[in-house]
Amino acid sequence: MSRLFLIIFIQLLYVPMLTLRTICMVKNLKVLTGLFGFMEALIYIFGLAIVLSGDQSILEMVVYAVGFAAGLTLGIYIEQKLAIGFTSIQVNIEKENPTLIAVLRNEGYGVTAYYGEGKFGKRTNLDILTKRKSEKNLLKLIEEYEPKAFIMSFEPKMFRGGYLTEMMNGRLKRKLMGAGQPEKEVKSVIEKTVAEIRNETETLKHDWFED
Numbered sequence: 001m002s003r004l005f006l007i008i009f010i011q012l013l014y015v016p017m018l019t020l021r022t023i024c025m026v027k028n029l030k031v032l033t034g035l036f037g038f039m040e041a042l043i044y045i046f047g048l049a050i051v052l053s054g055d056q057s058i059l060e061m062v063v064y065a066v067g068f069a070a071g072l073t074l075g076i077y078i079e080q081k082l083a084i085g086f087t088s089i090q091v092n093i094e095k096e097n098p099t100l101i102a103v104l105r106n107e108g109y110g111v112t113a114y115y116g117e118g119k120f121g122k123r124t125n126l127d128i129l130t131k132r133k134s135e136k137n138l139l140k141l142i143e144e145y146e147p148k149a150f151i152m153s154f155e156p157k158m159f160r161g162g163y164l165t166e167m168m169n170g171r172l173k174r175k176l177m178g179a180g181q182p183e184k185e186v187k188s189v190i191e192k193t194v195a196e197i198r199n200e201t202e203t204l205k206h207d208w209f210e211d
Contacts, residue, residue: 007060008067010047015071016078017043023079032084083133085155091126091142092118092150100145104128109138129156 021036093100096115104111110129115122130138135153142149 004063007063011067011071014043015068016075019072019075020079085132087130087132087135087153088156089128089153093124093146096124
């Protein structure tokens with residue numbers, strides 16, 4: 001019985017790291033991908049390989065599968081709590097609402113308003129950028145001022161220029177290198193990678209420890 005609990009416990013450690021590492025890899029988060037990958041490999045080497053070595057009973061195989069499924073769910077839940085990254089929300093409302101726009105901008109959200117034609121007349125659309133951990137507060141504000149608004153959200157993967165980049169602590173400096181110089185090109189790639197990692201680290205530090 002203790003072996004079964006050990007299998008589930010290790011799965012609940014190992015699989016969330018695997019899930020978080022995959023999510024961060026998709027988001028192109030180098031620091032977190034490396035961190036979760038290291039923890040994933042460490043748990044696997046010192047735990048999973050030992051527990052699952054040798055002959056396995058059918059019950060242990062079932063417990064392994066259950067632990068794997070529970071670990072995936074736990075990993076997603078942890079990632080949602082960490083709220084890594086940004087969310088872009090599109091809000092469609094019937095009439096122009098300058099009060100809502102002013103409130104959102106005063107709260108620090110990036111808001112772009114534009115106007116279109118819908119099936120039942122003119123509509124106002126708002127493009128809003130927010131950190132994922134601030135999404136609930138944003139939705140509460142929209143619900144307060146526009147309870148009938150149509151809302152759609154998606155997660156952007158790339159920012160370049162404008163107010164969006166300022167919210168991510170400024171754009172990265174890119175240094176143009178001359179063509180036909182392999183050593184300088186390699187150095188440029190390394191410098192860009194280091195700069196991206198430094199910028200990501202500072203962003204995570206600001207999001208998790210300074211807010």
